[in-house]
Amino acid sequence: MSAFGPNPWIQRHWDWRAAANFVFGGAGSGLILAAALALPLGPARAVSLPLGLALVALGLTCVWLEIGRPWRALHVFFNARTSWMTREAFAGIALFGVTVAAFFRPGDWMEIALGFFALLFAWCQAMILRASKGIPAWREPKVIPFILATSLGEGAALAVVLAVAYNMPSPLAYGLLAVALLARAAAWMVYVASVAPKLRGTPQAALVAVTPVLLWIGTFGALALAALAAALPRHFAMLLALGAAAAAILAGWHAKRTIVTRASLNQGFSLPNLPTRGAR
Template identity: 35%
Template sequence: MNYDSCIGCAACAVACPYDARTIAHEHQWYYGTETLQEESARHPEREGVAQKCTFCVDKVDEATSRKLDPEVDFDVMPACAASCISNAISFGDFNNPTSNVSTLVHDQPTIRLNEDLGTDPQIKYLYSTPTVPGRDADADDLDEKHQSDPTNPLVGKRQNFWDWRATMNWCLGGLGSGLAVSAWVAYVIGQISMQATHQLQLIAGVMMLAGLFFVWLKLGRRWRAWRALWRPQTSWMTRELYAAGVFLISVLVTTQISQPVVGLYHLAGFAAACFLLCQARILHSAKGIPAWRTPRVPWLIVVSGLFEGVGLTLLLVSTNVVSNDGTFYLDPSKLAGVMVTLALLNMILWLGYRYGADRAVRPPLANRIVDNMSWPLLIVGHLAPVLLALAAWFHAADTSALLATAGFLVIAGGTFWKCGLILKASYQHGFTLSRLPQRGSGTRAAPSLVA
């Protein structure tokens, strides 16, 4: 860990399926108040940044310069292995076939945590000895009852790295980018004027900035936020920032120039679409949270953003918040058709997320949250807007109130499911073991279940 570079965004923490990374945002005194001993051993540079076991890499590096072996020389051995009173922890090089650790795993059966993820972890556990035999995991260990027990040490806890402040980026940023894309498409097909498009883009920019501001509030080291700009080759967060920058610059330049430049409207719309795509990939990249890494989540984020964008467009235009210069008008029947189409697509995606293959990826505790969210979401966020849109479609009189209400419900539904997914259904992966240690000897010395 480079404590001088980390900004404390916690992206690595939610991406780790082993729950190996933590962030201490403030120092926790053992007795609740500062003591001289704790203050002398305090490391302020490690507060507000990600932390994990590094295998005491500074000692291992020192071993090279001193020509020592960290496998046998206690001065340069990782602290856990050097201090273990029963010699239960061994450190060494698996690439060396004659090392102690290579001999141990060659002569005895071993297990690794979460081998099913394919991450090839290099921490191996000896789970069986001649006097304490191990056993294979059976159906009882993996049934829903035990996987739903929060006291089960193998069950993942709900993540607390990304709180409501991080969630606001998906709620406000997704809504804003969806609005910008919707306005761009409407402008391209001749449904709204250039003036109205620019007004919608300005509102979208404010919402996207607000979402990023809440993320900034969540950072452990806020004044290092500029460092997030240096990883566009690997980080979807960095790409999101660049997309936001291109969008905002395009909108601001359009505001300042006297003659509209059509290319800037297209550039802003394209950048907003990229921003929405980045949001979808950020959440999907958090491999430590099963409810986020399922295949349908990126599609849900993108389609929901567009759905919410159309809803906000309806709300703003129907309430005359956004003016129209008379060149183009939004056709209520076409808007109703778009509303119904996106609502149906969102419903299909959500039902697939709830009942499809994604369900097997999520832990039972997360499935309960998803199940509890489904009916309120389908009724308020999908069916009600569809009925209102259809009513506006066939209603000959003023449809502003119907469309405005439908737009509001779409936004409420999108906010509801995003908050539920990020704050409530975000249980960590937990630990999967194909074989288990067993206390005592034989099969009758101890319960066969891990509770």
């Protein structure tokens, strides 16, 4: 496939560093959302908030490193009316502020704000892909529910690990993990069914190859391990919870990296009316 021209080509502007923003930022915002929804006040929740912020910051740092002239990153704040990247940046700032406030002053309204801005950050990430009109794997509307579901699923997996680590039983965290992973699997199947026919060659094969990993390892395998973790004593549950989280999170990261870097086939362009030199 050519690097540029009327024929489709795989974009090379967004590499693993751009994918890392979706990988770490999605998991971090998902953890903060899961903490607001399912973790009671206590050490597990106290650790979840700074950990979530650290993941979001790591994702934003990776995409900042992708820029050849890093200070140009400040330009991202100048286009809130048209750019989802700008909106993501502002949502990230708000998420940092609310999370710090919720860490020191938890409360009902603070939990609502915490969940809202975590969800808003994940939504902005999904819309960044949706707004890329030239790439079929990104512009597909069905990518939005998948990005949201995998963010929550990854966050819920981390929340379960923290709940087990601090011996704070949280049936809500297990329930949230099950719902999020099943929703993610359904969203992925719908997304692939819509996008795969629009691709060809290596990008199509890469996207389709994610399905068994996401379903059998990231969904059913993770849920089986989580169910065992919920049923067995704590010294067994910790290893099982870590295994469930690893399966759920790595499968989601694999899917997002594939969407951003391997299935990102640019559709090319057409010139139906070619100019003729010397024509009047």
